[in-house]
Amino acid sequence: MNSPTSMGTRPPHLLDFQDWTPERLGAILDNADTMLQVLDRPVKKVPALQGLTVCNAFFENSTRTRTSFELAARRMSADVLTFAAGASSVSKGESLRDTLEVLTSYKVDAYIVRHHAAGAAHLVARYSGKPVINAGDGRRAHPTQALLDAYTIRQEYGSLEGKKIAILGDVRHSRVARSNAELLPKLGAQVVLCGPATLLPPGLAQMPGVTLTTNPKEAVRGAHAVMALRLQRERMSGGFLGSLQEYADTYQVNDTLLGEAESGAIVLHPGPMNRDLEISSDAADGPQSRILKQVENGQAIRMSVLYHLLVGRN
Amino acid sequence: MITITNIKRVGSEKTESVTIEGGLIKGWNLPEEGQVIDGQGGTVAPALIELHAHLREPGQTEKEDLSSGLAAAAAGGYGTVVSMPNTSPVVDDPAIVRTLIEKAAGLGFARLRPAAALTKGQKGEELAELTYLKEAGAAMFTDDGRTNENARTLRLGLETAGSLGMVISVHAEDASLRADGVMNEGPVSEALGLPGNPAAAEAARVARDIEIVAGLHAQGVPARLHIQHLSTARALDLVRAAKAQGLPVTCEVCPHHLTLTDEALRSFDAIYKVAPPLRTQADADHLLEGLRDGSVDCLATDHAPHTRAEKERDLLDAPSGIAYIELAFPLMYTRFGETLGLERILDLMTAAPARVMGWEPPTLDAGAKADLVVLDLTTERPVNPAGFKSKAKFTPWAGESLKGWPLLTVVDGKVAYQR
Secondary structure, eight states, X not given: OOOGGGGOSOOSOBSSSTTOOHHHHHHHHHHHHHHHHHHHXXXXXXXXXXXXXXXXXXXXXXXXXXXXXXXXXXXXXXXEEEXXXXXXXXXXXXXXXXHHHHHHHTTOOEEEEEESSTTHHHHHHHHHOSOEEXXXXXXXXXXXXXXXXXXXXXXXXXXXXXXXXXXXSOOTTOHHHHHHHHHHHHTTOEEEEEOOGGGSOGGGGGSTTEEEESOHHHHHTTOSEEEEOOOOGGGTTTTOOSOHHHHHHHHOBOHHHHXXXXXXXXXXXXXXXXXXXXXXXXXXXXXXXXXXXXXXXXXXXXXXXXXXXXXXXX | OEEEEEEEETTOOOOEEEEEETTEEEEESOOOOSEEEEOTTOEEEEOEEEEEEOOXXXXXXXXXXXXXHHHHHHHTTEEEEEEOSOSSSOSOSHHHHHHHHHHHHTTOSSEEOOOBOSBGGGOSSSBXXXXXXXXXXXXXXXXXXXXXXXXXXXXXXXXXXXXXXXXXXXXXXXXXXXXXXXXXXXXHHHHHTOOEEOHHHHHHHHHHHHHHHHHHHHTTOOOOEEEOSOOOHHHHHHHHHHHHXXXXXXXXXXXXXHHOOGGGGGGOOGGGXXXXXXXXXXXXXXXXXXXXXXXXXXXXXXXXXXXHHHHTSOTTTSOOOBOOTTTHHHHHHHHHHHHHOHHHHHHHXXXXXXXXXXXXXXXXXXXXXXXXXEEESSOOEEOOGGGOXXXXXXXXXXXXXXXXXXXXXXXXXXXXXXX
C-alpha cells in the first residue's frame, strides 16, 4: 500500500467523497486491478480480512448491492453478519441507535449500511464508532457505485482526466447521480446531469465540475460515457412526468442519442434496468454497453474499499 | 412580602431595591421588609412573555409536561407562556383549557395562558367552539402543528375570533409546496440529498392569509392575524407591505432562525430539524433587520421538546422542533446585544408580545403586577443541557458560552425561579 502521508490522513469511513483526496481514490481504483485478478483465479479468496466481522446492515431492501458486498467481504475472508431490517427488531420499532448498539455488542468490526434516509450512514458511524461503508443512503450517496463507474470508465480510457460523462434520468432522486457528480470531477472528469426539469434540481449546478441541462443531445454531445439512471415508475404518481412514454421519447438512452456521443462512447447503467424506458435494449445489449462489466467491477471495487478501510488499521 | 435588593433598572447604574406585596409591586427603595433576596447587582426587567411554546400536556408528557415546561420557562426568565394546543387530545374543549390553567396555577412556575385549537381536532375543517374556549381562558386560537389548508375555514375563524377580540396565529406553510421537505430547499439540501422545503411554501401561505385579512379589513370586519415563526426574507417583505397598508397583521421570529442556517444540517443531526426549517444566512440577516426596523413584532421560541430517542432518528423520520426556552434570552443577548441593544431585545420579549396579544404592556411601576426577572448580564456560562428543567436535555447550543442568565424570576409576586 502507498504510505498514508502522501495521500493525507486515511478517512475512517466511506460515507461520501468529502474527505477523500484524488490520490486515495486513485489507490482504491489501483487496488481493484489486483482484486479483479483474484476474482479470475480458481480459488477466489485472499486472507486479508481473516478474523474480522463485517456487518451488512441493510435497512432498505437491495439484493444486488448486498450480494456484491457480501461476496466481496467473504472473498477477503471476513465473517459476514447480514442484518436485514425487514425481518428484524427494526420492524418492531427498535431505534437505529439501539439496533447499532446491539450489533456492536456482537463485536462487529465494520458496517456496510443501506438506508432509505440520507445521512443514516453518518448516524451509524456516530453511534457505532466503527468504520462504515455507505451502500446507499436515501438520495444522498452511493459511493461504491460511483467508484465502480469511475473504474469502468478508467478501464476503457486509462484515465478520467478530461473525459465528459453524461448522466441522464431522474437526477433528483438519485444517489448514484449525486455520488458520481461528487467523485468524477475529483478524478478530472466533467459531469453533465440531464433530465426533465422537474427531476433536475438546480442546486446541483453548484457542485464543482458539474453542469446541468434539460437537453439530452446537448448532454451527450462529445461524451465519453453515457449513463442512464433508473426511472422509478412511482415518479409518475408524484406528478413529475406527463407520461412514461413522453419521458422515453425524450430522454431514453438509445442508438439515436448515442450518435451524438464521442465515437465508441461506453454505455453505463447502475441497474436494475427498465428496458425500453430509460434505456433501449439495443443500447443495453450493444457493443458499447459496459453494464455487466460494471457488475463485475463492483465486486472488485468493494473488495478494494474493504481492504483500504480495514487492513492495517489497528 | 419580598424585598429584592441590589438590582439595577435598565439604563441605570443606580443600585436599588423593589418591594413586592400581594402579588403587586409595592414600591422602589422602601425599607427592607419580609423575605429579602439579594439581586447580586443584576438588571431587573419585566418577566419575559412567550407566545409560542409546546408544553405537550395532555398526552405527550414523555416529551414535556406543564411542570417541566413551566419550570424551564421560569428558569429562562419567562413569567407568562402561551402553550400550543397540538396535544393529545387537542385543546379544542373548554374543559381542557380550564384543567390546564388550574393545574399550572398550582405549580408556582411561569403563568400558563393556553392557546386553543381554531378547528375541532385541529383538522382544519370545522371551527371549534371559540366563544366557550375564550370563556374558559384560552389566550388565542391556532392550529399550529398543522397548517390551515382550508382558506375558507381560516376566514370564518378570523371573523369569529375578531368578533371576540381574539388573535388567530398561523403556522404559515403551504403543505403541498412543502411536500416531503425536511430542510430548506437549496444547494445545501441538494448536496445532502434531503427533500427540500422551499421558501415559497411560507411566502405563498403568508400572501394568502394577508389577502384574507385585507378582504375582511376592507369590509370593516375586525380580524387579527399573527404569523408564527416567520423564517424567510420574502415572507417578511409581505408582512412589511401589509403593515404599510395598515392591515392588522403581526409576526414573530424565533432566535433559532436568527442564529442557525441550513448549513447546520450537514451534520445530519436531527436536532436541527425544525418547521419551518433553518434557512439561509441571507434570510437570517433579513429577519434581524426586521427586528431592528420594527417589521417583526416580537420574538418567540417555538419551544418544541421531543425525546432524545426521537431526535436521534434519521432526518426523514425524526420529528421537528428545537427546545430552548431556558436559554432564549442569553442567546439573544449574547449574539445580538450589540446590534439590537438590551432595551430592544427586552421589548421584543416583554412588551412586544403583550402588544401582539392586546394585553396591558408589563411595567415595573408601583402598583403593577409583580412579574419580573433579574438578569446577570456579565457572567458568561456554558450552556449545560444536563441542568435543564425541560425534559429535552439537549440543544444545538450545548457548551456555548452565553451571558444574560436569569438569577431570579418572580411571577405574581412569588419566586418562580432562583439560581
